[in-house]
Amino acid sequence: MRKAVALRYDRQKNRAPEVVASGQGLIAEKILEIAASHQVPFYEHSELVEALSGLPVGSEVPPELYDLVAQVLAFIWRLDEEQGRDRRGEGNS
Numbered sequence: 001m002r003k004a005v006a007l008r009y010d011r012q013k014n015r016a017p018e019v020v021a022s023g024q025g026l027i028a029e030k031i032l033e034i035a036a037s038h039q040v041p042f043y044e045h046s047e048l049v050e051a052l053s054g055l056p057v058g059s060e061v062p063p064e065l066y067d068l069v070a071q072v073l074a075f076i077w078r079l080d081e082e083q084g085r086d087r088r089g090e091g092n093s
Contacts, residue, residue, distance in 0.1 A: 004028035005052040006035065007061070009073065016060040017069055022053050041079050043072045 003024040009017035021031050035042065048068045052061065061069050 001025050002028045003049050003053050004031040005049050006031055006040075007052070007069070007072070014060065016063075016066070017073070018060050019052060019055050019057050022055070022057055024053070041076055043075050045072070048072070 001024050004022070004027075005019060006021035007017040008014075008020045023031055032042065045068065048065065051065055051068075055061070
């Protein structure tokens, strides 16, 4: 069964990314559908999804997962640079 977890990270407000949605099956499909409709990129990593899906929505990512989540953030920032977007709130006023 497919699983999905959505994270939000505002490096000016948060110490760590937080889980904003999590689910499997139809809920996972809905999370992915909403992300796609808002042009939010997907990053597939089954080990990370397994670990994050055990966290309650609203909780911060624990330190032991920082390295894996950093890979996701780096991937998204590279995509944003390639597409001329800045999701970090810098630059594009």
